[in-house]
Amino acid sequence: MDPMRRSPSPCPSRPSSPRTPPCEMLGYVGIEAVLDQLKIKAMKMGFEFNIMVVGQSGLGKSTMVNTLFKSKMWKSTVQGLGTPTPQTLKLQSVTHVIEEKGVKLKLTVTDTPGFGDQINNDKCWDPILGYISEQYERYLQEEILITRQRHIPDTRVHCCIYFVPPTGHCLRPLDIEFLQRLCRTVNVVPVIARADSLTIEERETFRRRIQHNLRTHCIEVYPQKCFDEDINDRILNSKIRDRIPFAVVGADREHLVNGRCVLGRKTKWGIIEVENLAHCEFPLLRDLLIRSHLQDLKDITHNVHYENYRVCRLNESHLLPRGPGWVNLAQTPAGPLATPQPSKVHQQAQEDSEDGDEY
Amino acid sequence: MAEKPMCMPTQIPRGEDVPKGDSVRCLTMLGHFGFECLPHQLVNRSIQQGFSFNILCVGETGIGKSTLIDTLFNTNLKDKKSSHFYSNVGLKIQTYELQESNVQLKLTVVKTVGYGDQINKEASYQPVVDYVDAQFEAYLQEELKIKRSFVDYHDSRIHVCLYLISPTGHSLKSLDLLTMKNIDSKVNIVPLIAKADTISKNDLQKFKCKIMSELVSNGIQIYQFPTDDETTAQMNSSMNGQLPFAVVGSMDEVKVGKRMVRGRQYPWGVLQVENENHCDFVKLRDMLLCINMEDLKEQTHIQHYERYRCCKLKKMGFTDVGPDNKPLSFQEIYEAKRQKFYDQCQREEEELKQKFMQRVKEKETTFKESEKELQEKFEHLKRVQQEETMKLEDERRQLEEEIIDFYKMKAVSETLQTQVCTNVKKEKERKK
Numbered sequence: 001m002d003p004m005r006r007s008p009s010p011c012p013s014r015p016s017s018p019r020t021p022p023c024e025m026l027g028y029v030g031i032e033a034v035l036d037q038l039k040i041k042a043m044k045m046g047f048e049f050n051i052m053v054v055g056q057s058g059l060g061k062s063t064m065v066n067t068l069f070k071s072k073m074w075k076s077t078v079q080g081l082g083t084p085t086p087q088t089l090k091l092q093s094v095t096h097v098i099e100e101k102g103v104k105l106k107l108t109v110t111d112t113p114g115f116g117d118q119i120n121n122d123k124c125w126d127p128i129l130g131y132i133s134e135q136y137e138r139y140l141q142e143e144i145l146i147t148r149q150r151h152i153p154d155t156r157v158h159c160c161i162y163f164v165p166p167t168g169h170c171l172r173p174l175d176i177e178f179l180q181r182l183c184r185t186v187n188v189v190p191v192i193a194r195a196d197s198l199t200i201e202e203r204e205t206f207r208r209r210i211q212h213n214l215r216t217h218c219i220e221v222y223p224q225k226c227f228d229e230d231i232n233d234r235i236l237n238s239k240i241r242d243r244i245p246f247a248v249v250g251a252d253r254e255h256l257v258n259g260r261c262v263l264g265r266k267t268k269w270g271i272i273e274v275e276n277l278a279h280c281e282f283p284l285l286r287d288l289l290i291r292s293h294l295q296d297l298k299d300i301t302h303n304v305h306y307e308n309y310r311v312c313r314l315n316e317s318h319l320l321p322r323g324p325g326w327v328n329l330a331q332t333p334a335g336p337l338a339t340p341q342p343s344k345v346h347q348q349a350q351e352d353s354e355d356g357d358e359y
Numbered sequence: 360m361a362e363k364p365m366c367m368p369t370q371i372p373r374g375e376d377v378p379k380g381d382s383v384r385c386l387t388m389l390g391h392f393g394f395e396c397l398p399h400q401l402v403n404r405s406i407q408q409g410f411s412f413n414i415l416c417v418g419e420t421g422i423g424k425s426t427l428i429d430t431l432f433n434t435n436l437k438d439k440k441s442s443h444f445y446s447n448v449g450l451k452i453q454t455y456e457l458q459e460s461n462v463q464l465k466l467t468v469v470k471t472v473g474y475g476d477q478i479n480k481e482a483s484y485q486p487v488v489d490y491v492d493a494q495f496e497a498y499l500q501e502e503l504k505i506k507r508s509f510v511d512y513h514d515s516r517i518h519v520c521l522y523l524i525s526p527t528g529h530s531l532k533s534l535d536l537l538t539m540k541n542i543d544s545k546v547n548i549v550p551l552i553a554k555a556d557t558i559s560k561n562d563l564q565k566f567k568c569k570i571m572s573e574l575v576s577n578g579i580q581i582y583q584f585p586t587d588d589e590t591t592a593q594m595n596s597s598m599n600g601q602l603p604f605a606v607v608g609s610m611d612e613v614k615v616g617k618r619m620v621r622g623r624q625y626p627w628g629v630l631q632v633e634n635e636n637h638c639d640f641v642k643l644r645d646m647l648l649c650i651n652m653e654d655l656k657e658q659t660h661i662q663h664y665e666r667y668r669c670c671k672l673k674k675m676g677f678t679d680v681g682p683d684n685k686p687l688s689f690q691e692i693y694e695a696k697r698q699k700f701y702d703q704c705q706r707e708e709e710e711l712k713q714k715f716m717q718r719v720k721e722k723e724t725t726f727k728e729s730e731k732e733l734q735e736k737f738e739h740l741k742r743v744q745q746e747e748t749m750k751l752e753d754e755r756r757q758l759e760e761e762i763i764d765f766y767k768m769k770a771v772s773e774t775l776q777t778q779v780c781t782n783v784k785k786e787k788e789r790k791k
Binding site for chain 2: 033035043102307315
């Protein structure tokens with residue numbers, strides 16, 4: 001018998017050998033080319049981003065969306081005198097594909113007209129929460145199919161911008177109720193709408209008060225403190241957290257200021273430049289949403305909020321004790337879900353492009 | 360959504376583009392919207408998370424697997440030469456952490472041990488297939504968990520299989536065909552000709568053609584480099600025509616001219632590993648690492664893993680479509696299964712209970728019977744004892760009567776005796 005004759009043990013299902021310390025490479029290998037590969041793949045696939053804007057009518061939500069994406073997403077809705085206020089909250093979604101320098105972004109904006117407009121606003125957040133849950137549900141159903149699609153279409157809401165009316169005092173009970181419920185299921189970014197009615201000092205006091213209110217009621221808005229991964233993130237995010245909620249002004253008309261064409265609102269006492277940090281904090285909001293934290297918003301939605309939803313769903317009707325890997329799915333709870341109406345929106349989009357010349 | 364109108368930003372262009380740095384708040388005015396830095400965000404996040412790559416290296420003992428991996432990653436990871444006397448094929452798994460500039464790569468290399476050494480090689484491919492399936496299974500389990508954490512999960516699925524073919528110059532061995540046939544639907548196979556310095560250039564070309572035609576005629580799917588992206592399509596398609604790559608591995612440094620290069624020193628010259636005229640090593644490295652690493656991982660996830668998942672779930676009894684061809688949901692099937700299982704558990708519990716009751720009853724009856732018997736015995740004994748007591752009583756009475764009679768007789772005899780004595784005395788006195 002050969003003394004070396006021993007059958008190697010069958011391999012375990014995970015690599016079991018202890019990790020060796022980082023190995024030194026003696027020359028060029030070319031691993032960093034993987035970054036280029038990633039970029040190419042990302043450019044080919046394009047990006048998706050879904051935003052929801054929530055706030056009472058007249059706070060400038062549609063204008064803000066237009067300003068943010070520099071395109072006529074929406075005609076600003078003006079309620080006619082004769083039309084009755086809608087009794088229930090109807091959510092409307094618009095999808096656009098924007099391309100810039102080879103990078104494609106598929107943007108979906110969901111508007112919530114009629115939020116907080118009724119006399120009795122009890123449970124006005126239910127349709128919104130239902131819509132968000134419905135998107136998670138759709139993704140979950142796609143994910144658990146046997147034969148899945150290559151790329152599951154992502155309609156989950158990545159960010160919800162909440163418009164706080166510029167009263168100058170503090171958050172109202174409706175705001176607090178809504179934010180409390182919403183911040184558990186989606187990333188919420190509160191903004192002070194129509195901030196041109198507040199002076200700089202009033203803005204600061206209002207902001208501090210809102211921050212204090214948020215802390216008192218344990219409302220965690222984006223960027224959440226608990227998801228800061230390392231010291232750099234924390235420094236970056238605490239700077240942002242200091243300025244939340246941003247005081248924004250929306251405008252989609254251009255005016256001539258000092259020979260330059262800027263977006264702004266023209267009043268008798270001056271022109272408010274939207275992109276001027278001294279005037280309003282719109283650039284900060286835009287930077288946060290698009291330029292620096294877009295991927296982070298998507299990651300938190302996918303890794304945290306969606307997983308929480310999935311855990312809740314899979315744990316419903318939990319009757320028997322389970323093993324660790326047991327998957328138990330129950331029937332979808334029937335609830336009042338407001339479904340987005342794409343056909344209506346399609347018509348509206350067409351109307352917009354027709355009436356766009358008026359502006 | 361039928362139409363998606365392409366909206367170009369309606370802006371008058373405002374001068375030069377300022378390259379976007381990584382800071383959060385760029386206060387300079389940018390002339391455009393600025394979401395071209397979205398790929399940057401993605402890349403930054405990936406850098407933070409780190410990359411992982413898992414290679415499976417299949418080849419006979421001594422064909423140069425460890426040396427090839429070393430040469431590919433330019434490190435000295437090799438350990439001692441392995442023995443030829445293993446009784447079955449095993450796998451050796453090693454994990455390394457490599458870093459180049461700011462990219463961290465966690466590399467897992469799985470090598471076969473003892474492949475092709477046995478006398479009976481029928482079961483050679485089985486450990487490999489089992490290992491690959493086990494990785495898919497682990498991933499599937501993680502995906503089906505209720506509380507799952509993909510951020511922390513280390514993906515151990517095999518992304519590429521480097522299959523090393525012996526340089527006989529003739530054709531593929533039947534073992535090669537058998538193994539490749541069994542794993543081609545589970546991993547991306549990249550066939551390589553090992554120790555290519557033993558074949559001359561002409562023979563090499565013929566060998567390559569023979570190998571490719573054999574693979575095609577046996578229906579074996581090997582990995583084709585993707586040709587759908589313009590930047591890499593041309594290079595990839597030309598490389599596809601040069602498969603399998605003839606590689607030579609070496610970490611020894613040899614002096615050629617004024618430089619030290621990696622190569623093998625022979626009496627008739629030096630074979631340089633990184634010289635494209637000498638061998639296809641550089642091509643392999645470029646294709647595998649520099650250009651197609653992401654695609655390999657993507658194919659593993661989209662194609663092979665999905666296939667495995669589909670098969671596995673179908674085997675477990677799940678379908679997407681019910682008997683009426685209406686879409687069935689996963690949860691309905693699962694609920695039905697769970698209900699069935701639950702019912703079965705209940706039934707078994709009932710059966711057990713019944714059995715138990717029955718046994719208890721039987722025991723009870725036997726106990727009762729034995730109790731009765733004991734009782735009877737006891738009564739019987741009691742009666743016997745009573746009779747004996749009575750008998751004894753009678754005898755005692757008799758005895759007592761006899762004693763009384765005896766005493767009576769004694770008393771009588773005594774009086775008689777005293778009478779006789781007095782009579783005698785009286786007579787004596789009279790006589791005097």
